[in-house]
Amino acid sequence: MAYGITMLGWVDYVGLTRCRAVPPQQLASRLEHGLGWAVAGQALTPFAEIAPNPWGPMAEVRQVPDPSAHACLPAYEGRAPFDLYLCDSLNPDGSSWECCTRGFLRQALAALESEFGLRFFGAFEHEFTLSGATSPAAPPFTVEALRIAPRFTADLADALTQAGLEPETVEPEYGSMQYEVTTAPATGLAAADRAILTREVIREVARWHGLRATFSPKPSLDAVGNGAHLHFSFADADGSNVTYDPSTSSQASPFAQGFIAGVLDHMPALVAYTAPSPVSYLRLGPHHWSCGFASFGIQNREAAIRICPSPARDPAGQARGFNLEYRPADATASPYMIVGALIQAGLSGVRRQLPLPPACDVDPAELSEARRHELGIVPLPATLSEALSALEADAIASSWMPETMRRSYVDLKRLEQKLAEAQPPEEVCRRHAAVY
Numbered sequence: 001m002a003y004g005i006t007m008l009g010w011v012d013y014v015g016l017t018r019c020r021a022v023p024p025q026q027l028a029s030r031l032e033h034g035l036g037w038a039v040a041g042q043a044l045t046p047f048a049e050i051a052p053n054p055w056g057p058m059a060e061v062r063q064v065p066d067p068s069a070h071a072c073l074p075a076y077e078g079r080a081p082f083d084l085y086l087c088d089s090l091n092p093d094g095s096s097w098e099c100c101t102r103g104f105l106r107q108a109l110a111a112l113e114s115e116f117g118l119r120f121f122g123a124f125e126h127e128f129t130l131s132g133a134t135s136p137a138a139p140p141f142t143v144e145a146l147r148i149a150p151r152f153t154a155d156l157a158d159a160l161t162q163a164g165l166e167p168e169t170v171e172p173e174y175g176s177m178q179y180e181v182t183t184a185p186a187t188g189l190a191a192a193d194r195a196i197l198t199r200e201v202i203r204e205v206a207r208w209h210g211l212r213a214t215f216s217p218k219p220s221l222d223a224v225g226n227g228a229h230l231h232f233s234f235a236d237a238d239g240s241n242v243t244y245d246p247s248t249s250s251q252a253s254p255f256a257q258g259f260i261a262g263v264l265d266h267m268p269a270l271v272a273y274t275a276p277s278p279v280s281y282l283r284l285g286p287h288h289w290s291c292g293f294a295s296f297g298i299q300n301r302e303a304a305i306r307i308c309p310s311p312a313r314d315p316a317g318q319a320r321g322f323n324l325e326y327r328p329a330d331a332t333a334s335p336y337m338i339v340g341a342l343i344q345a346g347l348s349g350v351r352r353q354l355p356l357p358p359a360c361d362v363d364p365a366e367l368s369e370a371r372r373h374e375l376g377i378v379p380l381p382a383t384l385s386e387a388l389s390a391l392e393a394d395a396i397a398s399s400w401m402p403e404t405m406r407r408s409y410v411d412l413k414r415l416e417q418k419l420a421e422a423q424p425p426e427e428v429c430r431r432h433a434a435v436y
């Protein structure tokens with residue numbers, strides 16, 4: 001008799017992994033038929049409120065687990081096992097539900113493949129803040145900071161490895177009790193699946209130790225922000241990194257140049273998907289490496305999108321490791337929507353053959369307004385409300401989603417903004433830190 005419970009999860013518009021659970025012996029039939037879910041749930045804020053939406057009490061989808069999107073940790077010394085599958089939201093006829101966030105990414109990947117013959121590779125950096133430890137905070141980046149919770153960090157590395165999530169680093173970050181985990185890149189859907197599973201495993205290991213991990217972009221007004229930077233590149237059918245071209249001055253290929261230019265062009269709208277909560281805008285801003293401007297740089301950590309050359313010395317290693325990083329993203333967003341919207345924005349630049357603007361090699365906040373204007377650098381939206389207006393004003397970005405999805409998403413986000421405006425900012429931070 002199997003022990004434990006199998007969770008079937010999906011990530012909604014507010015970036016939370018909602019789930020239903022079944023005894024493991026039910027899994028075989030659930031893999032075939034999934035389980036039912038009332039879609040009005042897609043209009044839930046991260047709290048109890050629910051936004052006006054087009055779905056009534058009858059509307060339902062099947063949440064069908066994908067066996068390739070799975071993380072499992074065995075039972076150990078009285079600790080319950082952890083078993084989570086991620087699902088596609090499907091209509092009764094088996095087609096993708098038009099408001100499924102995983103389906104949204106599938107469509108963007110299909111466009112990348114069919115129009116350009118390319119595959120996406122990506123890896124998120126997961127910054128989070130621990131609470132519940134009794135030890136005092138330690139200086140940033142120190143052995144002391146890592147060893148405040150030594151069993152937690154050791155168990156975390158083991159758990160991520162055991163779950164097949166290929167951790168690369170577990171490290172203390174700049175903030176008090178702030179940590180960061182990175183994993184190896186994965187292809188297409190798996191890049192976003194891996195981000196979700198990694199986050200849930202981090203939360204689980206924290207729970208084992210009586211700790212809580214929050215990924216909120218701004219756990220409190222004076223806390224260091226938590227980003228979810230995304231490193232990415234593109235490969236052709238032979239697996240070559242087509243992001244790289246050593247014959248250009250930036251080393252970015254013509255495809256990558258158009259892609260970066262498209263991301264910059266749509267960035268005020270794009271952040272409505274990648275930094276999609278009221279607290280996201282308490283994190284974004286100059287001087288914190290979270291970025292405050294829609295700017296491009298090489299290496300520059302104040303740039304919203306940057307080229308990251310490989311540290312390898314040999315040509316093959318340089319080609320393999322060359323990647324781009326998108327920084328104005330955080331864990332209040334569905335990773336499917338981050339990757340899907342990023343791909344759509346970039347492809348829009350490639351299709352329109354937009355030129356790569358000059359790289360900014362300082363913190364753009366240090367430039368005069370006139371110089372920023374010359375370089376085409378604009379400030380990022382200062383609030384979620386501004387980002388949603390930028391999205392509604394951007395006809396191309398508005399077309400990335402089916403009408404029902406975009407409208408229900410914007411209505412929900414407008415409600416989140418309204419609820420946040422009714423509270424002092426410190427309370428907004430506290431409430432989001434408790435949920436994310």
Ligand code: GLU
Pocket residue numbers: 127224225226227228283288289290291301327
């Ligand atoms: N914590 C910063 C952010 O909010 C990023 C720091 C770093 O470069 O890792 O994005």
Ligand code: MG
Pocket residue numbers: 125127173180
């Ligand atoms: Mg970091």
